[in-house]
Every structure is written in C-alpha cells, then in structure tokens.
Amino acid sequence: MLDCQDRTAATITQLRQSLLQWYCIHGRSLPWRQTQDPYPIWVSEIMLQQTQVKTVIPYYERWVAQFPTITGLANADQQQVLKAWQGLGYYARARNLHRAAQQIVQQHNGKFPVELATVLTLPGIGRTTAGGILSAAFNQPVPILDGNVKRVLARLDGVTTPPNKVLTTLWKTSEHLLDPDSPRDFNQALMDLGATVCTPKNPACLLCPWNSHCRAYRMNMQNELPVSETRAPIPHKQIGVAVIWNQQGQILIDRRRQDGLLGGLWEFPGGKIEPGETVEACIRREILEELGIAIEVGEHLITIEHTYTHFHVTLNVHHCRHVNGEPQPIECDEVRWVNLHELEQFPFPKANVRIIEALQK
Template sequence: MSLPKFDVIELRRSLLNWYAQTGRNLPWRNSSDPYQIWISEIMLQQTQVKTVIPYYQSWLEAFPTIHNLAEADLQTVLKLWQGLGYYARARNLHACAQQIVQQYNGVFPYELEAVLSLPGIGRTTAGGILSSAYNLPISILDGNVKRVLARLIALSVPPGKALKSLWELSDQLVDSNHPREFNQALMDLGATVCTPKTPNCSECPWTLYCQAYLLNLQSQIPMREISSPLPHKIIGVGVIWNQQGQILIDKRPAKGLLGGLWEFPGGKLEAGETLEECIKREIQEELAIEIEVKDHLMTLEHAYTHFKVTLNVYHCRYISGEPQPLESDEIRWVTLDEIDQFPFPKANEKIIAALKNNS
C-alpha cells in the first residue's frame, strides 16, 4: 500500500510537534528501563490508562526487577493482578520473566525476533517496548493506531481486513530518528484526539492530510465488523459451608480462562434443570461430595470477551464425601477471614463482598 500524496516528513514533524506540547505524562514514560516499559505495555493491553496506573505502581513495589518477578510465586503474582482481568497476561509475565532470567541473564532482549519468542508478546507490544526502551525504529499497530491510520487513508474496509496494509503504513510512517516519541505520539493521538466516537478533529495535527476528515467520513471510519451477539450462559454457584464455618473453594486449571485463580464451585445450567439441581450435580461432578442447597445469596451478571454469564449463587451445606479436585488443580476449606489471601476472578470478588456483608 502506498500513502496518499502527502509528505511523510511533514506528517512526522507535525505529529512530534503536537506531542511535545500535549503528550501525556505517564509513569512509564519517565523510564527507559525495558522491564518497567514491558510491564506497562502488557497492563495496557485491553485496559485503560487510569485503571493501569495504580496496578503498575503496586507491581513495581512488589517486583522491582525481572529477577524479583521470576522468583515470585504465581499465586502472589495473580493476587496482585486481581481486578485487572485477562489473567493470561499475568501468567505470561511470570513465565516470560523466568525465560528472560534463564536465556538472557535477566536483561530484556533488544532484538525483535527474540522479543517475539517470549510468551504473551506480539508484534505491536514488541514494537512498543523496543521503541520506548531502546529507541529502535519498530512500528506499532494497537487499537488506537489502527483507528488513526484507517482515518488517515479513509480505509474502505474494517481494519481487521486490512492488517497487512496498515502494518506497511505504520512501517513507512515511523520516524527512524525519534521512534520512541513518534510511537508514543501516535498512541496519544488515538487515545485523546482521534477517539472512536466524536473525534476532536480541531485539535488534530493531521487534519491537512486526513482523508476521512477531508471527506467528512470520520464518524463512519473505521468501518466495523459485523459481530454476532455474545452467547449467554446461566451458571449455578455453590458457597459450601462445613460445620466448622469454613467455605470450600477450588483452583481453576492453570491453562484456559481464569487459569490459576480460585473460585466458588458450580457450573452451567442444563436444559430442564432447576438451579438447585444444577448446583448439586456440578458439585458432585467436580468435587464428589453431597451437599444441600440452602438460601439464595445473590444473582449477578458478568461479561467476558466472548460470552456473558448470569451467576446464581446459593449457600450450601456440606453433607458427606471427601472433596476431590476432579476438575480443578486444588481445593481448600477456608474461613471468610482467610479468603482474601487467594486470587479470585472479579465476579467472585462480589460474592466475597456479599458474604462479608452478611456475616
């Protein structure tokens, strides 16, 4: 793909001038430490800056170096990540730190191929890290940048159908003299000016060149993919109490959705079942114990990337059987006072809060 007829040098100059005046002052931008920049890049995947900042600061207090992270217990890592979502990112950070210590003596690599071989790091994340940490002229293409470039050239298809062309465009534009500032400026432009809805074109340094703006198509571009409605699952959840006032929790398998996190056991409602029948069956299948389903605690809605759930949570009384982790990695009986020591998914945090309020 060739750029429309405008001067790439001028595009770079105008964007860098704009960034020098309006660029965001973010904690990781005051550092050239590749470890700190890597952590910020992973946290910023699918998470807003204002949400990331306190997590980022807490993370660096707990794990100031790659060696600290590599030596940490995964449960400690997941607990610190609790609430940020997309937990595979935390598991990958931990595995990645261990790989960097083993293969690179704890120094984050500066070759693109080496960085791309690390768990959880794709092309745009690698470009973000290497340009910010080592000032290497490597392009990026996150969601904000896709939108900026799609509008710049008035892209006539959804960005997902033109990734090769958008990468070529990002490669052509990146400023080899100031790659760190250029990539940061491009991300800021998408985050603060060239926003998804009602872009603030009067503040944009590229209005002279932006084809969508010149054609008055900025509200139609980027074009959207037609998406199917998200599947919806009804889930029965059991808060199982024993005679000692302890609650049974289980740890999800390390791989897969919410891997390594703890939860209250339960599962999907089958056709023709009541919620009470669902919970009794799931607990028998997952833990091989008999329970009595008691009072309803709460119902809550939660959305993941590819599906939505309604969690129907019931107090349950443990009756008999030796609990076994048939579909989980581990099980524990814990008191309500001890439960905060374990990393839980966001929806389960609301259940814990309700239990504490009722205790």
C-alpha cells in the same frame, strides 16, 4: 484506499514533523515514560493491552514496587502474581508476564532482549507490544499497531474496510510513517493522538495535527470510520454457583486449572445449568461431578451478571451445606476449606469478588 507507498516524501516529513511538534506540547506524562528500563515499560504495555490508562496506573505502581526486577518477578509465586493482578482481568496476561520473566532469567541472564525476533518468542508479546517496548526502551524503529493506532491510520487513509481485514496494509502504513530519527517519540505520539484526539467517538479533528492530510476528515467521515466488523451476538451462560459451608463454618474454594480461562485463580465451585435443569439441581450435580461430595442447596445469596470477551454469564449463587464426602480436585488443581476472613488472601476473578463482598455483608 490510499496506499502508504503513494505518499510523497514531503508529505511523510510533514506528517512526522507535525505529529512530533504536537506531542512535544500535548503528549501525556505517564509513569512508564519516566524510564527507559524495558522491564517497567513491558509491564505497562501488557497492562494497557485491554485496560485504560487511569485503571492501569495504580496497578502499575503497585506492581513495580512489589516486583521491582525481572528476576524478582520470575522468582515470585504464581499466586502472588495473580493476586497483584486481581481486578485487571484477562489473567493470561499475568501468567504470561510471569512465564516470560522466567524465560528471560533462564535464557537471557535476566536481561530483557533487544532483538525483535527474540522478544517475539516471549509468552504474551505480539508484534505491537514488541514494537512498543523496543521503541520506548531502546529507541528502535519498530512500528506499532494497537487499537488506537489502527483507528488513526484507518481514518487518515479513509479505509472503508474493517481494520482487522486490512492489517497488512495498516502495518505497512505504520512502518512507513514511523520517524526513523525519533521512533520512541513518534510511536508514543501516535498512541497519544489516538487516545486523546482521534478518539472512537467525536474525534477532535480541529485540534488534530494531521487534519490537513486526513481523508476521513476531508470526507466528513471521521465518525463513520473505522468501519466496525459485524459480530455474532455473544452466548449467554447460566451458571449455578455454590458457597459450601462445613460444620466448622469454613467455605470450600477451588483453584482453576492452569490451561483454561482464568487459569490459576480461585473460585466458588459450580457449573453450567443444563436445559431444563433447576439451579439447585445443577449445583448438586456439578459439585458431585467436580468435587465428589454431596451437598444440600440452601438459600439464594446473590445473582451476578458478568461479561467476558466472548460470552456473558449469569452466576446464580446459593449457600450450600456440606453433607458428606471428602472434596477431591477432580476438575480443578486444588480445593481448600477456608474461613471467611481468609478469602481475601486468594486471587479471585472479578465476578467472584462480588460473591465475597456479599458474604462479608
């Protein structure tokens, strides 16, 4: 593997110049590139962490209209914040944005910090996000290493080890290549190259400004690199879910604890089916354990398959009837009886939104 220190100064200059020239013509025009205000740039960086640009754009536009300043976001209720994020997934990002905004108001007078070390103390901001924000907002020479950049650099240097095993080297390469005179444009160009030319499948090497320096291209290995890590198959959980109706025709929902997966979001109650247990028995047991009430499990409503990062779930959803007991938030933060038409006011995870759609039909 090429060590980034091995490149001559002339090669580095060529790489910088060719990339910046390419970016001048082919760079993407994105809403968050029309500003140098760190707040909207930060919002876009967080939204883009796990989500594609075309999905992010409408969320980004609604977000900056609803929470136009850091102080406005800090003062918003968490439920509003989660509702605005609904559908984007990875909700820890929204909770961290909210907490970080409150931290900026309390500790930095509402102004986004300009020092890398301070930015890294904000919840939800790691090294590459900090680099993305500081270079885009303040033109600071801070490198980035998101998924796209890892792929481009691994191919450029013909890295035959999975990128996550050689992060120190890839960070050094990103830092070494970064143009100190144009860090904003350089980092954005690198991201665009990864997103539009050096794509995961069938990279368009003939159109690439770096093809004369690229080891993967020279070795015709652009489709084999980067090497992917062998991953263990993800576990599959069968879940029993209850849509519990009371005599007034209301439905019981609960708000998940703050500290776990999907924290702060609302859901239809339920839990994991134990080995040998039927869906109906699981639902009755879970509802008694989690909410302290007795229910009667009725007809099947819908089955939903959903994949999270580390596991896959099958939600087996049944209509249920409340029999007795006052619902208690034993394993959640809050429970509420709501009417069907009120469900849309609450932030729900994606899989639960499909339950609401089934109910509305």
